[in-house]
Amino acid sequence: MLPKYRNRSTPVILDSGPFLLLLIGLYDSRMIGEAKRIKDYKPIHFNILIQFLAGRKIFITPDVLAELTYSHD
Numbered sequence: 001m002l003p004k005y006r007n008r009s010t011p012v013i014l015d016s017g018p019f020l021l022l023l024i025g026l027y028d029s030r031m032i033g034e035a036k037r038i039k040d041y042k043p044i045h046f047n048i049l050i051q052f053l054a055g056r057k058i059f060i061t062p063d064v065l066a067e068l069t070y071s072h073d
Contacts, residue, residue, distance in 0.1 A: 011057040016067045019060055021046055022053070 014022065021038050024031050025046035032043050 009056075011059055012053060013059045013061065014064065016064045018049055019064055020068060022049060025050070 017038070020035075021032065021041050024035055024038060025043075029043055029046060032041055032046055033039055
């Protein structure tokens with residue numbers, strides 16, 4: 001059983017790896033582990049991330065967006 005995260009009022013800033021995992025997992029969770037940038041992740045990592053982020057404000061910085069946009073892996 002996963003621990004319950006108590007303070008859900010604290011906003012979260014996502015880095016590019018977890019943000020990409022979130023986007024791909026929401027789009028099609030079968031792609032987790034297949035895409036180059038998140039090949040080391042498994043669907044359980046996506047589930048944990050979703051539970052952690054539930055009910056929180058999520059902030060993405062312009063630098064993270066630029067890193068995802070201009071990545072040439």
